[in-house]
Amino acid sequence: MRTLPAPLALALVLALGAAAAAALEPWEEGTVGRPMPFAEARAMPPEALAARGAALFAARFTEAEGAGRPLATQADTPTRRRRPAAQAFQRLSGPDANSCAGCHNQPQVGGAGDFAANAFTAEGARNAEFDVLDPQFSSERGTTHLFGAGLIELLAREMTAQLRTARDAALARARATGAPVVARLSAKGVAFGRLVAHPDGSIDAAGVEGVDADLVIRPFGQKGVVGTLRRFTVTALNAHHGMQAAERFGARWTGSDDFDGDGAADELLAGDVSALVAFQATLPPPSPEPPEHPEWRARAARGEAGFAAMGCAACHVPALPLESLRFTDPGPYEGAGTLRAGDVAAPVTLDLAALAWVARLPRDAEGRALVPLWGDLRRHMMVDAQVSGFGGELLSQGFVGRDVFITAELWGVGDTAPYGHRGDMTTLDAAIRAHGGDARSARDAYVDAGDAARADVVAFLKALKVAP
Incomplete structure (x- = not known):
């Protein structure tokens, strides 16, 4: 096409x-x-x-x-x-x-x-x-930005299903054995803590991390509260x-x-x-290509390697695998206040695989589409006693802690300044330096890396553009 x-x-x-x-x-x-x-x-x-x-x-x-x-x-x-x-x-x-x-x-x-x-x-x-x-x-x-939003929601649906399958399996085993069962929660390689299932059907979710106790991934909004x-x-x-x-x-x-x-x-x-x-x-996802400028291309390559070595890619995961490109509306996890799947005879179905831009998505060895979002759809504590650039809020949102935010997907970041949840950081360097809490070690590695290494990381991020 x-x-x-x-x-x-x-x-x-x-x-x-x-x-x-x-x-x-x-x-x-x-x-x-x-x-x-x-x-x-x-x-x-x-x-x-x-x-x-x-x-x-x-x-x-x-x-x-x-x-x-x-x-x-x-x-x-x-x-x-x-x-x-x-x-x-x-x-x-x-x-x-x-x-x-x-x-x-x-x-x-x-x-x-x-x-x-x-x-x-x-x-x-x-x-x-x-x-x-x-x-x-x-x-x-x-x-x-909303580019690639359909892919993000599909990833969230599949991750929710994986987490709930682990929970249900733990409950079944607890009922069968008559003893509590600990389930370690992971979806598409992203860890979400653990829960304890009891024989009476109750759940201890105190150890669940980065997602609500209902295990529904809510990928939209700065706090990750919209599913x-x-x-x-x-x-x-x-x-x-x-x-x-x-x-x-x-x-x-x-x-x-x-x-x-x-x-x-x-x-x-x-x-x-x-x-x-x-x-x-159906908005196409950001689809960056290596910069044409030879020095920028070399710096971006070094910066991508440095980004991973500093630990940034632990949360800003380069890509997550997607099993199905079939988007239904309403979806399986709609809540109160929106039309639900049970309210209609059949949903609207969008086959994203039929869209021209899907051919640009990389594939893994199993043929699954790899969504290059540079994120993990997980919430993290972003503030500590020394680094609080993402702090300052006094209100919770959706019962999410004031200093907790979902990992920002970095695809398109080169075209979508300013940065931070308030949009008040004018440079990528400033946004990286503001990372505390769960991201503190990666932030410190960046700060300690030296001018050249930091410039390479910024060059890499600036190359993550919305479109070539």
């Missing part, structure tokens, strides 16, 4: 998406068009569904179609405000953006965002209308745009056709959410 230049390809996708919406004339104000039910999304060809999602991702939502939430908060759980919002847009507690692409745009649509695109989260603040930067009230987050693209999408639509998905905010769940009191009901149906998921899930 011939690859189109990026601007032409995006224009084609947006045109197809606009055609898929097929409800607005070009002189009319609005972007969404007629909301799309799930059955219609499932019947669409995958390319058309993803194109519809691309159009929605770039859409600048209007009040007439539901943008804004005067009587609802940004909280995950549908929660009403005490009083109507004083203004349609609020930079901190939101709504804070006209479109998804308003923040996800570097180096192209679907990418990361500058510091100016930072968002704010306030765990547990059900009626939060915070308008201060004080970390007592909110935590600041930089915008991460699926669908949940990410539904939550972001409400928080950032005031566009509310019926599967969470519809009358079936909230008792109101217009929960947020903006005069629009059923702002986005399940098919619209599936279209957005399809667009994100």
Whole structure:
């Protein structure tokens, strides 16, 4: 399949998406068009569904179609405000953006965002209308890129299944033997501690590390608290745009056709959410090539070796194997507040193996696709008494410790500055030096390595670009 230049390809996708919406004339104000039910999304060809999602991702939502939430908060759980919002847009507690692409745009649509695109989260603040930067009230987050997001979710699903299989096997053995069984947890070579299964069916999860006690890998967000693209999408639509998905905010769940009191009901149906998921899930992953500049190429090669020798690759794992490229939506681990597999007769199915960019993925000896994410989908403590560059937060998120963050995938890092969970680190060198806690020994090895070795590591990371 011939690859189109990026601007032409995006224009084609947006045109197809606009055609898929097929409800607005070009002189009319609005972007969404007629909301799309799930059955219609499932019947669409995958390319058309993803194109519809691309159009929605770039859409600048209007009040007439539901943008804004005067009587609802940004909280995950549908929660009403005490009083109507004083203004349609609020930079901190939101709504804070006209479109998804308003923040996800570097180096192209679907990418990361500058510091100016930072968002704010306030765990547990059900009626939060915070308008201060004080970390007592909110935590600041930089915008991460979405390239390869479908592969990330598929890896998370398979790792979750592996961890739960180990847990279930330990429970079965404990019941059979009448004695506690210790299960060491590992998925795709990544260690997640251990648990103890008891004959009565109870679990001691005190030794579980880097994942919640339910063993569901949640790969999205700086803290690793969002498990699926669908949940990410539904939550972001409400928080950032005031566009509310019926599967969470519809009358079936909230008792109101217009929960947020903006005069629009059923702002986005399940098919619209599936279209957005399809667009994100089929975004090609970063596909760097060795730099053409001979000195840069030599430095990057030395830097990759140094990166491993310093211990950085223990968490920033170069690649993880993927058994299946079949992406279903809704997926097997959707939670409350999103459409679930049991809610539909059959899911939307996207065969990522049919996409042209999949041919670029390396394969292992067993024929599995190797996803070169430079990450491990695991949470780590990132702060200690001496190095606390990733500290400073006062609120937990999703019951994850304040100084605990998921390993950042490094694919695309050369094109997606700034760095750190707040996007306030302007160089890779600064971000590496900020690593404490579980990453302290690797950070110290980098600091002690000398100017030339450090420059080589940075040259290697700068070569991990989104596209050639």
